[in-house]
Amino acid sequence: MAETQAFRPSPFLDPGPVAEADSLAVLHLRRDLQIPTLLREQDEQQEGYDEGKVTNTRFGSFPHSTLIGVPWGSQVRASAVDTGSRGRRGNGKASKGEKRKRDGDGLEEEAGAKRIKKEVKANENSTVTPDRPGMTPTPKAAVTASTGFIHILPPTPESWTTSLPHRTQVVYTPDYSYILHRLRARPGSVLIEAGAGSGSFTHAAARAVFNGYPSSPNATPSPRAPQQPSLGRVHSFEFHAQRHSHLLTELSMHGLSPLVHLHHRDVCASGFQPPSQPPLNATAIFLDLPAPWLALKHLTRSSPPNSKPHPPSPQPTTPSTTSPPEAEFRSPLNPHSAIHLCSFSPCIEQVQRTISTLRHLGWHSISTDEISAKRLETRRERIGLQEEGLRGVNPSAATVDEAVTRLREVEGRTKGFYADDGAAGVTGGGATGPAAGAMSGLSKQQRLEKIREGLAERKVWKEGRLVCRAELELKTHTSYLVFAVLPMEWTEEDEERARERWGMKKAAREREGGVEGAVMVEVEADVKGESDVKMEGNVKVEADVKME
Amino acid sequence: MHAIIFPNVYVALRLPSDTLKVLQIVPNTTISIGKYGTFQANHILGRPYHLTFEILDETDDSVRSGLRIVPAAELYADITEGELKTSAGIDDGKVIDGKDGVEYEVVTENGEVVMRTNCQTVDDPASQVMSQEEIEALKREGTGSGKDLIAKILESHSALDQKTAFALAKYTLRKAKKYMRRFTVLPVDVPLLTHWIMTEKEPMKIMELREEMLALVGSWSNVHFGGSNGVYSREDGTGQVGGGRWLIVDETGGLVVAAMAEKMGILYPPESDQPSELIQTVHEEFEDGDTDIANGAAEDHSSGKNQSAQSNRPKPTRQSLSMSAPTNTLTVIHANSQPNLSLLKYFLFDSTNPSSSHPLNSHLKTVSWLQLLSPSDDAGYAEPEVVPDDILKSYKSGKRGNYYRKRRRWERIKSVVDESRAGGYDGLIVASFMDPFTILHHAVPLLRGGAQVVVYSPNVEPLAELADCYSTSRRTAFLNNPLEVPNEDFPLNPTLLLAPTIQTARCRNWQVLPGRTHPLMTGRGGAEGYIFTATRVLPAEGKVEARGRFKRRKAGDIGKGYEASSKQDPVNSITGQTEAI
Structure with missing residues (x-):
């Protein structure tokens, strides 16, 4: 806790170069899934992990020992943490428990926010020194897992x-x-x-x-x-x-x-x-x-x-x-x-x-x-027959030419079907399926297979048209914001004093006969005001009550 | 901050027509605000901001004539009257549905309530029987600061009784805007300056950066006071990490710089806390050197603080301080040989001739793209010849001064260039017409991990392309086959930024009056304005495979085959995790 330790600046204001113990860190999983976590060297809650304090996410388990001391913004790999057997500790069973993991992950994550609260409470209650002999075994060194990562970010008011x-x-x-x-x-x-x-x-x-x-x-x-x-x-x-x-x-x-x-x-x-x-x-x-x-x-x-x-x-x-x-x-x-x-x-x-x-x-x-605000998502809109069978794309014809080519092909196949009665062989629904030019004569299955194979060669990330659209859920109204200003209090005496100071000065100047007193600061003529007046329907009624 | 009006500062006058006039208040001058009249600068000096003054009619009594402070009660007299009328209506119970403040006429026969409408109103310019000449004549006679004149104009409107309450209110207001001789003095700060340029000056010059967008830039960039931040050297000792230092690319004439400087507390010369400093600035600019008055005005509100503040601060020379602050700094990267920061003049800072007492002098650093990317090509970075002391002594004082000036200039440029090339900045703010790809390509590597990147653009297209550079599929393709950037496929290293997001905000203004509450009917069109935000991250060495695929794929989806066909490919395995990074 901040009170019991030497003074340290808030990680919100000055996070320092690396993530430190007892500092708040944000574990960034996805844009809308960030887990604020208090980094701890010891596991006060005695959750029973070999690695000490561990935060579990859907992208893997992260012992805090792998987070403390890394530079902010680092990508951190998940560790292979035994999350399954800790409840049965003492039985000697140390099965990996990988299968149960997934369920556990989900729960842990949902409870991400609550968890912090719990942690805080736990910290408050535990007045123990970090080194409790006998109680906390030295944490095991974490072993990097084969998959999964997060980014560790310093907290900001936004996150x-x-x-x-x-x-x-x-x-x-x-x-x-x-x-x-x-x-x-x-x-x-x-x-x-x-x-x-x-x-x-x-x-x-x-x-x-x-x-x-x-x-x-x-x-x-x-x-x-x-x-x-x-x-x-x-x-x-x-x-x-x-x-x-x-x-x-x-x-x-x-x-x-x-x-x-x-x-x-x-x-x-x-x-x-x-x-x-x-x-x-x-x-x-x-x-x-x-x-x-x-x-x-x-x-x-x-x-x-x-x-x-x-x-x-x-x-x-x-x-x-x-x-x-x-x-x-x-x-x-x-x-x-x-x-x-x-x-x-x-x-x-x-x-x-x-x-x-x-x-x-x-x-x-x-x-x-x-204030109405929105977030935009950008995506590549891919349209065309070459996209058939792929996800997140539109497999209809991209151009009139493509449509005509396909129609011609279907036409030709139908003709062939009737000309050579029943000899079409492996059609497999080919009469209904579309085909790109190069795909003529293939069954649907073959065609899809070919598209899938071709995908590895394609740079789909720069294909299609780049489009921008609002995110799906919009906040269309949050609240009205009323602003107002209360000027400093200004009494008659204050005014008298100011008048004396600045008036005297002026009088003195004029008596000296200086010409400077007559300097004129011209402000351009107020043409806009004139035109405003003519706009009947849009007159802003609050004369003084507008923006500053 | 901005408590009372000091001499020689810029202020804004809000006129009855709702237009703003920004001008410098020079003592002993007369200020003319067009048809609303003229007044003496000295009549507002030393007074608080936000007050509304009325220009009094000229009388022979020179003490009385001048300005009068309009009390708030008077400003709202019309509105509050309306409120009282409305609420009285409810109490009487005579008027049904009177709550909304609409004026009704009760038709007595069957008790039906009929609203007065403009059905009978005839549009006739002759309704106003007073001619413009008569009005002008009245104005010359003295008009009680416009109030009497407006009353007369209303009196002489022949069809006034036909107007509905709303029409009458509008008519009165229109006349008030034209003839009321009032103005409100407002401090020139970043919000006001933005508003003024957007509504009345040249929005193009500030890239149509609306206030709400500027505010959003400020928040997402996480810019804040960094003066107490620690100075951490990098592990390899090649530079600094953090320290409250931000990089800026600004083509808004210095508006973004001003906004960020405001958030860091380095925009305004110290004023209310240490009035002596401001007095000092004023002193420098005060030609006649008479500061008694300036000091006197300050003393009103800062009794006794002057001396202590003054003695605590040794006055350093201009050269030694310029761009020297180690923390809480803004570094502007500019495309021309000199940065365009002209808007900073409203905050009494001239970047070509900085005043030593202004905090921006030491906290604002400038570096050109040439100096940043290829300092050896910049003449200013080349060390001037070192002259031994004994030869130096033989120089004439002018030549010696020149020599020292050159040396100091070089030292300053070298330290700023070296610092910026070493990087470790806390964030990057871009508002530029230049291609964002090229800016980010060079600037992002200069950021520390966890730093925020904010790019403003009036249009969404450049930002969409930018976000597309960091798209999940492009990132995974890059991870699969890392190439030297920039190249055709990867104009930027897509692994350096996390969570690229494009967003926008728009403010809608409302009129709130008894019975007449609605959004304003016109607003500004033009560029919508967008920002791109992202966080600088440090990718792990080697390949990192993602895990998890939580979006359910449809059973029997053909796409599954596609994944199966390229199992070895992290492009696919990564999709689950990085889907919405």
Whole structure:
């Protein structure tokens, strides 16, 4: 566990050159099948493999001893692991058990995600030192199997998003990338995430705001000395106890706990700012809540307005009933910065209420977007009579010429059949089967045989037409993204001060008689605005409420 | 970051017409925004971003005239009024189905509810009785920043009462866009710059790279702050592995470089945290050298931080720092003798004359394809003659300075070229019109295992061909018969990249108003924009056979025979495992 060891950077942020023990690694089986695994030198679960800790996949078994220490990105061969007899250990039976293997593989793999969780729990419970004499025998050296491999990759928020154990709906890469982009989540930002859920966004956000670990990385995130340059930090809120504890374990396993401060708290009821902690100083906020408008009242510069903030709300009593008396309201927002907010809601009604509340609370530049993303697959579309009997191709005629040739051939054979009554011999259904030009006179069987033989010579990977199409299952709607900006608070006194400074300067300049004061910055005439006005049907109604 | 407006930075003004104007805020200048009027730069300096200002009518009182900050409540007055009306309607119970905010008229005889429509509306340009001349005259008289004028225009519309609520709202908004003398000041950052160029400038210059695609590039490339990354030397000691270093091929004028630099925290000169640094930059550019005001403005929000930050940082000379950072770097490979990074000027960075205090100065490295592939042909890589000290002393100071400058330039080029040729980079980002095959052929070997490759293209075809290069069948054919790449069949080594994927994303904007929620009706066409992503892997030595064939083949499928006929062939045995790699 990260706490008990010397500090090591998160493998998400700096994986180092090789896969190390106790680091999270992604075993890449296929594009959509990746198994995140915590690499262990010892098998804490005592699963009984001779090789020590082993991860079984459908492509073979991989003792961790073959994974630890290899450069990231390496292709790793499977090992011949005795997966069958370990339950019967002691009986002296050491049969290979190859036949049972396949079933086992499937199960293990499905349980891939659960397995990590189990591992974590096991690790927590076992307070044993790595070298337990007598208990853990020295692992046997792994023997390379004849087939099977995986690639071992360093974890990224993207691979974690595709392989994480689902607890709630996941914010996928196209959405979170755009959200973080619009939230201006940059190194050094302090981001609030409410509704941590499965932790997909949490990981991406931690990467986005990361600009160094706190100076005492082993300690849990503690109040920083105020003079330190601001370090990026994610404050993640989750009110569901189990999800909270799962995410907590994950974050510590992933080396992200110094960067992500996970709060177990219901933000709608009790707000964001923990009472006994220094101000969060957030500059960006991501709300993934069922009723984000209830949380918005806690995201203000000063004490939340007690007058009902959203008149169209049918239940105007919800605020202030659950929250404690707001005697000492402390804003979780950074007072010296504009605040960017994103609310992630699947339903348009949620969006409408959220926006209505945002307007009442004085947020600017409110806009609503929706991201639709798709993955494309490329393939070679092979069409033609030469493809007969092969898989994944279209064995119909590729051109008119090919069709005509075939028709002519069939015609000729029919003629021959009638001319030489019954002498056709080995036709074997030839009357119905098509044939390419060179194949005339062959039976279907012979023809197919010939095609198959010819296949070895062909470079099918560059034959046919290259086409591109969307993957079969599309996510056509994930959620609406509501963005808004809360400008820095600017009082009349601030304005007076600024006016004095910049006004004085100007006056002084003019008194000196400098001509520079009269420099004119011309901005090209606003021709586009004129033409916009004429487009009646497409007028965007929100004047201020557009994109920034 | 981007808290208040500093002198000489670039800002964007959002005008009532929803257009953006990007300009540099030079103190003591007058800024004209066309028909909306003019204002003094000093009236927005030192103020926070994201505020909406109103240009006040000119009065004799020079203190009062200028700008007024429009409170949010006023911005949304129309909308919230509409909401109240709507909800009031529900409470009354008089109006059925009023929830959607549509205005109805109740027909009294049988209690039927009839919606007011535009059935009776007659299109007549004469409905507006006020002439353009009259409007101009009113404008000259002073219009209460456009509000009074708009009210008058509405008053003089003879058929206003025939309009439905929506039509009226649209009409008012149209007039507001034309006559309201307001603007909002926004910071120029990567999202804004992208949006601005895509919607109002020349999208072709940035390869029509939409914001959502740029965001996607940023995520998949796994670019992040790498300043705390360890510096690991390779096993054979020939170079570095990782260290938060990324390779970029950018033909978007520096937009992709800017976006990645933003993610690495090296795009903006330090501002809110250490205002003194920015003041320093400003200082350099401030001709009259009067920085009292600049400092004063910063002090508002950074009381006391200035001194400590300033004293901690010795001011290094420009030459010693340039392109010298060991970690958290971007290396741009460019096709011309100089990289085109012109868009970085909006972030106060000029690649031909970098300011020493800008983080890009040390963290952005540039190398040409010639230097990368054949450094001996590049004049800059050839070591200039070493002059012994005693001869050097006899040089005139100008000549000596010149000598040192040449030496430093050579040292810089040599170190960057050697570093890039040694490879070990954490990722590759490509947005280029060049053939991606040729780029990847040379750049992929420079990546460490596990590095991400992202190639952006406005069109899908180049990426489809690229993905096809890494197709399963081609890969297996290559494994079977490895040849020197590139060749006709294998333009790239198909075993070096894993999980090649093409994807795209598109953002749809919605209008959300009481009773009038729908997606915007127009959007931008043109290039769709796609990215190709893959992971650099290190193939195992020797032949590796796959296993598993989990996709059920139909019994009696003739294809089975085909597999049986070439059992020895790993092309076939591998299909099961690598089917969807």
